[in-house]
Amino acid sequence: MKKLIIILYLLFSACGFGNETMVLLEEEVKEVKVYRSGAVGTFSDQELMTFTKPESILIIEGAIRSAVTRSETPGEETPDYDLIISYGDDFPLHPVHLWLGEVGEASYFMYLVEGDEFYITSTEVTAELKTMLKREY
DSSP states (O other): OHHHHHHHHHHHHHHTTOSOBOOOOSSOOOEEEEEEOOSTTSOOOOEEEEEOSHHHHHHHHHHHHHOEEOSOOOSSSSOSEEEEEEOOTTSOOEEEEEEOOOTTSOOEEEESTTOOOOEEOOHHHHHHHHHHHHHHO
16 A cells, blocks of 8 residues: 555656656566666666565656656766666557666666656665665565
């Protein structure tokens, strides 16, 4: 229940910023694969983990959908992770870069294909993502 409340808060609070949010397909996300990133614009083959549980997918999906465009950029040039969002065999994959912030900092997403804008999360999203990635890794 706590996770649902956090996700709903993030979705509604992102609407108040007046900035463009990240977009995913309007289909059910089946799994999210996480890879160690190598560089912007390229995709790593070093798979670290796969999320298939609905509650984990909901957290990642909420984090991506609530991220908003900002002129800020991450401090590091290379993303920490590459995420592959899968909607099942009948739909294309959705690759996204993730710069995971430290506790108390924002995180950044960028579309891997044709990505030139950064989308920033709240510090609460960063904390949730860090906890989830540590638990699985």
